[in-house]
Amino acid sequence: MPKPTQAHLDRTIKKNQPLELKQKTLSQMQYYMGAKLIEVGIDPQSVIYRWSVKHKEDEQICTLSAFWGESRKKLLSGEEPLTGAELIDCARANASSGIKKAAQLCGYSTDVSGFQTALKQTSQEMGLSIESLKNLLNN
Missing domain, CATH: 1.10.10 (Arc Repressor Mutant, subunit A)
Structure with a gap:
């Protein structure tokens, strides 16, 4: 079974939350993603990170994606x-x-x-x- 070459982390944030709280959540996502990558033996400095935000009525679904290895190459290839x-x-x-x-x-x-x-x-x-x-x- 091939090893994964990407990871995704989602969080739902209420649109009416104070900006500081939203930024704290996004910062925590980056920290958690880095920690998880280290845990599975991936250097967090060697991956490409991509944010995605889906807008719903009163909330946003924020996704942080990390790509390395083949997924990174595929993303960069266009x-x-x-x-x-x-x-x-x-x-x-x-x-x-x-x-x-x-x-x-x-x-x-x-x-x-x-x-x-x-x-x-x-x-x-x-x-x-x-x-x-x-x-x-x-x-």
Whole structure:
């Protein structure tokens, strides 16, 4: 049986929680993920981390994913870019990292133009406001 090359950790956060409490939860997720990786013999410094945030009515589901080995190579290759809601959730959560990093984390490797095109198309298909993604689309 092949060894896993990725891990995911989810937490549900109420949208009305104070910002400090949300940040504390996200920080705890990073710490816990690092500890779990060490526990299974993976160097936390050698993985790629990706955030994803799904928005519900009064809560957010935050997911921290870690990729190493084959999963890391596949993510960086751009062979299987995210699409649909997964793309939007990834783009929003990683926008603060900049357009190039967000494109890479969402599976588009160095294809920033393809990433932006997919974001525009997906936003239109899902009836989302492009305003929430404008910092990624206007670069």
